[in-house]
Amino acid sequence: MFELGFDWRVFFTIFVTVFIAELGDKTQLATMLFASDKEVSKWLVFIAASAALIVASAIGVLAGTFLSSYIDEKTLAYIAGLGFIIIGLWTIYSAT
Known part of the structure; x- marks a missing residue:
């Protein structure tokens, strides 16, 4: 199900983004x-906080793996981007 290919560039991209x-x-x-x-x-x-973040990240990885079996990666990226935009707009709306 998972492969352990290690690419430092991908690692740092994910690390910086999540950080x-x-x-x-x-x-x-x-x-x-x-x-x-x-x-x-x-x-x-x-x-405790680290364990919680690890579990939450594991759920994200599992969900992404599952969804990518049924939905194209590019479509998932659009859905995620749209979700972030909606959350941002809701945050701006709620602040006013």
Whole structure:
């Protein structure tokens, strides 16, 4: 099902894209809130948040793999792009 082809260029493209997308989002803010609790181990917060992101990413990979069996990759890219545009427009609309 999955092949382990390693391409550094693809790795860094995915890393930078996801890293930038995650900066300052709800997930990071929630993690900062948990880490601000003086009675909670920072390692526990880090490990739990990392595990959650790994599981969420795994779901994304599995969903993308499943969908790509039925829908063309280019069509999926258009759908994802349209989804981001709709979310952006909704965010702008909600802010006014």
